[in-house]
Amino acid sequence: MLRKLKNSLFLIYIVLATFLVTLPLFHIIFSVFINGFPVILKAGLSFLTETLPPPGEELAGIGPAILGTFILTFLSSLIGIPIATLAGIYAAEYPNSFFSRATRTLLLVMIEFPTILVSLFVMSIVVLPMGRFSAIAGAIALVIVMMPYVAVYTEQALKSVPERYREAAYALGLKRKQVVFRVMFSIARKGIVTGFLIGIAKAAGETAPILFTAGGAYRTFFIGLDKPVGAIPLLIYDLVQQPYSNYHEIAWGSALILLIVFLAIFIPVRLSVREVKL
Amino acid sequence: MNAFEVRNLRVSYDDFEIISGIDLDIPAKTCFAIMGPSGCGKSTLLRTFNRLIEINENARVSGIIKLFGKNIFEIETSELRRRVGMVFQIPNPFPHLSVYENVAVGPKFNKMVKNKKELDKIVEWALKKAVLWDEVKDRLRERASNLSGGQMQRLCIARALALKPEVLLMDEPTANLDPISASKIEELIHELKKEYTMVIVTHSPSQASRIADYVAFLYLGKIVEIGRVEDVFENPKHELTEKYLTGRIG
Ligand SMILES: Nc1ncnc2c1ncn2[C@@H]1O[C@H](COP(=O)(O)OP(=O)(O)OP(=O)(O)O)[C@@H](O)[C@H]1O
Ligand SMILES: [Mg+2]
Numbered sequence: 001m002l003r004k005l006k007n008s009l010f011l012i013y014i015v016l017a018t019f020l021v022t023l024p025l026f027h028i029i030f031s032v033f034i035n036g037f038p039v040i041l042k043a044g045l046s047f048l049t050e051t052l053p054p055p056g057e058e059l060a061g062i063g064p065a066i067l068g069t070f071i072l073t074f075l076s077s078l079i080g081i082p083i084a085t086l087a088g089i090y091a092a093e094y095p096n097s098f099f100s101r102a103t104r105t106l107l108l109v110m111i112e113f114p115t116i117l118v119s120l121f122v123m124s125i126v127v128l129p130m131g132r133f134s135a136i137a138g139a140i141a142l143v144i145v146m147m148p149y150v151a152v153y154t155e156q157a158l159k160s161v162p163e164r165y166r167e168a169a170y171a172l173g174l175k176r177k178q179v180v181f182r183v184m185f186s187i188a189r190k191g192i193v194t195g196f197l198i199g200i201a202k203a204a205g206e207t208a209p210i211l212f213t214a215g216g217a218y219r220t221f222f223i224g225l226d227k228p229v230g231a232i233p234l235l236i237y238d239l240v241q242q243p244y245s246n247y248h249e250i251a252w253g254s255a256l257i258l259l260i261v262f263l264a265i266f267i268p269v270r271l272s273v274r275e276v277k278l
Numbered sequence: 279m280n281a282f283e284v285r286n287l288r289v290s291y292d293d294f295e296i297i298s299g300i301d302l303d304i305p306a307k308t309c310f311a312i313m314g315p316s317g318c319g320k321s322t323l324l325r326t327f328n329r330l331i332e333i334n335e336n337a338r339v340s341g342i343i344k345l346f347g348k349n350i351f352e353i354e355t356s357e358l359r360r361r362v363g364m365v366f367q368i369p370n371p372f373p374h375l376s377v378y379e380n381v382a383v384g385p386k387f388n389k390m391v392k393n394k395k396e397l398d399k400i401v402e403w404a405l406k407k408a409v410l411w412d413e414v415k416d417r418l419r420e421r422a423s424n425l426s427g428g429q430m431q432r433l434c435i436a437r438a439l440a441l442k443p444e445v446l447l448m449d450e451p452t453a454n455l456d457p458i459s460a461s462k463i464e465e466l467i468h469e470l471k472k473e474y475t476m477v478i479v480t481h482s483p484s485q486a487s488r489i490a491d492y493v494a495f496l497y498l499g500k501i502v503e504i505g506r507v508e509d510v511f512e513n514p515k516h517e518l519t520e521k522y523l524t525g526r527i528g
Binding site: 169175183 | 328330335355356357358360363364366368371372373374383384387388437438441
């Protein structure tokens, strides 16, 4: 009797705790929808395609920011994911080598590293020498931010594959490359793809890394890798600091777009990559 | 003709010597059992025969092992492992692959086939050889992890056979199976030894006596006794062997 009571108290406690922890998340999603949806409804489809209006009544659109986010995310993923995946594989395959230990420590430091400092760093080595903000500077900063996530997830995913499958692969005469890329990689794919997604989501959602690097451009579309480029999070950050009410509305609309982009990256791939039952 | 000739074999992990100077001959197309108590080095010994031991960075091997007269340390590892197949204690079919793909993976990656038709033929042949075909011929596309433990182990045998090996190493292949599945594997071993050299590790003397022609009793990294099964089981020369056979060690 007492045990039953204890059990149900425990259950209530867990449900309550879960609720409290997830409350802010739902609150964010909820308020973004409530505030953002009417804006997009009012602006219509052109919200996705038009450029930023002057202060005043108009809503127009955030086309350059959306395109900018896609370009920055694509570029940084293109550079960051392959390098980071190889680093993760290296750390998992040679766990005892000095280089691998150093890599692992470095990656963990990089994950904790304040992203604003990454932004400053890239500003000093790319933006200042080039003399202007640019898409490539923004992408480099995002590469630095996303890589440790991708690498650490890859390493962990590979390490979680039981040794018996590696042995089986070697026992069939497979070469090391085949064992790693054809066997271990496929068995661990769910974890590895999750790492890719987290990296991509970071690149699409982070503001600080691009603050001093990408520059932002909202009245013109993408004009070149060496020219400033906008991004949705950066636009939101800029708009909320301005005193104009149409800019605040656009910021809410942008937040909803960012959320949708985020969910659109995450949900389908999460669902489509089948987990390997070990 | 001997499949394996082993002389003064020593294996250590870091500074611990696990196999301390072993000599043995394994005649071709027989079933050779290596028995001994837990931790005596049976798996370590078996894994030197296909040099799988080398994936452990801390392992050191010295001595001579010849496969049909040729030094195995001069054979490229992938070739050696194609010729000397291995089946493990825990059935380990690849969980991300189907039944078919599990058998096909060896021939495919080792570029032993030219087209899909040849591959189909090898897969069917290997599954029949492992007495699994009838049970899985309608389930070839299913994940291997859907099979029962005994079926998985026979799938692993088929996977090894698909490479057309000369020798099959088995490390306690029935240790994780129910008695019925285990006896199916034992029957299969009886069939396979007509064509292949079988080297089987077991911790069970009774299994050794059922399946093997020759047996070696390994204790603390040394061979205590070796010979034909009848001889070793009927008149063990060493007190230690007798103790082991009567269940007083291990
Ligand atoms: N990779 C390794 N590194 C260090 N020591 C190891 C390693 N693998 C095995 N050993 C040690 O070597 C000894 C022999 O191990 P082995 O697996 O060969 O024994 P076994 O006879 O197969 O035992 P079991 O019947 O339990 O499978 C054990 O003491 C084990 O702890
Ligand atoms: Mg063992």
